[in-house]
Amino acid sequence: MSAKYKVVPFSGLPDYSEEEMAERSTDFLRLMEGRRTIRDFSSKPVAREVIENAVRTAGLAPSGANKQPWHFVIVSNPELKRKIREAAEVEEQEFYAGKAGKQWLKDLEPLGTDPKKPFLEVAPYLIVVFQQNYDMDPTTGDKIKHYYIQESVGLASGFLITALHNSGLATLTHTPSPMGFLRDILGRPKHEKPVMIIVTGHSAKNASVPEEALNKKDLDVTTSWFE
Numbered sequence: 001m002s003a004k005y006k007v008v009p010f011s012g013l014p015d016y017s018e019e020e021m022a023e024r025s026t027d028f029l030r031l032m033e034g035r036r037t038i039r040d041f042s043s044k045p046v047a048r049e050v051i052e053n054a055v056r057t058a059g060l061a062p063s064g065a066n067k068q069p070w071h072f073v074i075v076s077n078p079e080l081k082r083k084i085r086e087a088a089e090v091e092e093q094e095f096y097a098g099k100a101g102k103q104w105l106k107d108l109e110p111l112g113t114d115p116k117k118p119f120l121e122v123a124p125y126l127i128v129v130f131q132q133n134y135d136m137d138p139t140t141g142d143k144i145k146h147y148y149i150q151e152s153v154g155l156a157s158g159f160l161i162t163a164l165h166n167s168g169l170a171t172l173t174h175t176p177s178p179m180g181f182l183r184d185i186l187g188r189p190k191h192e193k194p195v196m197i198i199v200t201g202h203s204a205k206n207a208s209v210p211e212e213a214l215n216k217k218d219l220d221v222t223t224s225w226f227e
Helices: 018-033 048-058 078-099 102-111 149-166 180-186
Strands: 070-075 125-132 134-136 143-145 170-174 192-201
Touching: 018 149, 048 070, 048 125, 048 149, 070 078, 070 149, 078 180, 125 149, 125 180, 149 170, 149 192, 180 192
Parallel strands: none
Antiparallel strands: 070 125, 125 192, 134 143, 170 192
């Protein structure tokens, strides 16, 4: 029985030896061990090509039925960054004033976060990630169904952050709540929901991270093996 879909040959993966595989996996682990959420950014420019390559990498993530239910808005315009910061800080003021609840605020104390978000203006790029709850056929105007939307967008966002880190850029995931103002400021359609702002650029020379951020759960805590 012939397949009902077209196929193309898989180009294959490099045939690394076991030693090479172990070495490459260790090298990548060491690279990612250096990734930390940064809140102190430099205004030093970043080449657009670097951002484009990172977003192209994000677009290679797997997605439900290959619908790729995401849209990335890249903001470098100073006026738009200012508007985003002002709107975000309005939500953050309410969050830290008690909206978050006592336990959440207590858990945030070791990280030293507060309602002020200057990085939204200082960093050269804000990448706003939107999930598309459905798409629209440009010819007929009909809705196009999407599947596993949150999972797909989460995978793409992970690819994006990793690609940015691999290029030597610092990142911060910012999730003010609610985030509807991002759709309004950036003129996105109602069927798109803002998920996060990925702030990226060079870290400031005096950048620091809270000691608590270095504490990652051990493998034996996060992993179960059945062999």
